[in-house]
Amino acid sequence: MKPSLILTLFLCFYGSCGHSQHPYELKVTSDNDNYCLQLHDGYYTNGLFLTLNYVPNWLSKRIRETGKLTKITSSYQLGQMIFTPGVISPTLSRDLIDRPFAGYLFAEKGMTFFYKKGHVLKTSLSIGTTGPNSLAQQSQFFIHKTLELDLPKGWQYQVKNEVGINIQGQYWHELIPESWRRKWLDIHATSQVTLGNTFTNVSAGLLFQMGLFEATGQSSLYGARIDNDQSSSRKPNELYVFFYPSYQYQLYNATVEGRFFSDNAGSVLSPIRHWLYKNDVGFVYSLPRWTFQVVYSFKGREATRMRQPENYVSLATSFRFGHQNH
Template sequence: MARQLRLFFLIFCAGTCFGQQHPYELNVSSENDNYCLNLHDGYYTNGLFVTLNYAPVGLNNRIRETSRLSKIVGQYQAGQMIFTPEFVTPKTTKDLMDRPFAGYLYAQKGLTFFYKKGHVLKTSVSVGTIGENSLAEQTQIFIHKTFDLLHPKGWNYQIHNEVGVNLQGQYWHELLPACWRKSRFDLHSLSQLTVGNTFTNASAGLLFRAGRFTQPDQSSWFNARVGREASHTSTEFYMFVQPAFQYQLYNATVQGGYFTNDAGAILSPLRHWGYRYDIGLLFSPPRWTFQIMYTYKQREAATMRHNEQFGGLTMAYRFGK
């Protein structure tokens, strides 16, 4: 019996199945500094993102055999991000608040374009709000009450309300020949540009993957395991490392709203240059995706006393016919 179970597990992890692809994927991602087991609330303290990825019929039907594109995937996303100083206990005073209290609540629409040469372009537009309307204070109080943590104090100094519109483009350029995928190594360059009155920044970095993965237009990393035609679907299991350098021109969660008078809120000068790296594992059988990630990031605000780190957990399920 034990031998049969081991054989089943090997087939499940390493096999390839042929069948109907699923045109929809529901993706839920949670980020929190406590996932690093440091028992500490501070800086980027919590993020929750719910995404619906789908295969748009009309756009994909327009792709011709002679086109450079192989596939288009659409996304709808809703998310919330919460930022606080290093300390949020009842004893925290204004002079200890080394980063502004801020929240960001938004909705986003995106399209990802996959090229036959392995390159990927993702574009998106988001509309959201900072300030009390982001519901960050209520969310953090609920989390602390649920897990019997100290009641957070200081949200009366948070950044004020402002609606923001942000445009973003991300581009992954494959650096290794396609034949290298058989060697289980993959390398992309990554460039990103965000323009808006909430965030304006640019970054550049690398994406390295090692393990079992599929071509980009079928890969879970790019949310591309959705489709409407029957095809081979391989199980993916790989580790990834993604270092990047970023230049920030504007960040409303640190500096306050671009068009808003933030008198009474505690703000901070922006630290323009910084780096971050993400490292993690991803496992994706035909219908599911599971990902765990650790992120280390330099300080965003000039007044922050420490760099920040947080963990991320992602689960996705594909459905529909």
């Protein structure tokens, strides 16, 4: 094989062959506290998410009828979250459980609306389950067996089974006027509301984006590098960092307090802390087909019994595919 052909195939694999857009994106996200390299396994200890983003043709065609929107995207997500006490040694006793054992397994449908002024609105509906039906214990045991780690004890005290329905709205409001908007800096005020019998909370914060990035309607930060319009993308690559400090008020959290509609006999639970501080620091590198993202998250204590705040790292890889519809 000629060297020039090898180079061409290499560039195409990493998405450098042209600036064409693709209407579908598959994203895999893995959260884990051990990614922090602190040899700590507890609290929000593992999360795995599979997301399919796409451009809905029937809605995209209607954008031309309104003067406010630039794009609409849709998504499906499957995910599992695992929560444990701060210490999960094989000798763990009931009185040392400072955060309940809990899992959350869910499916979610989302819609995201991108506005010409740089604002973004995302709405979603999720259906899931806590308790043994979340398969959190089996997942953690599989991970520990694979890595030849000690199996944690205490899952018999986890929160009980309950089906949960949750709706969520997220809004990003552009703060920098377009007339003097920097190409290397963007700032959004953010807000989020979640209502349901698994999570009920509200949060607000500021999102700072710095580096080489697209406008919101084409930025990988919002899952917007998918499109049917080949001319809509201006930059083949993105390279940037972001900072996202926020405060949250949580009214209910089933992974801490247990089932909403019935008792939790046998579970070890905890009252919640209503006010939480969270800060995400992320690095993103995006090519025409691929996006790679690393995010470090620091979060305050969700339960009053928790001995310390929690932190974890999120690793995500996205691949875009499909052909434009003309």
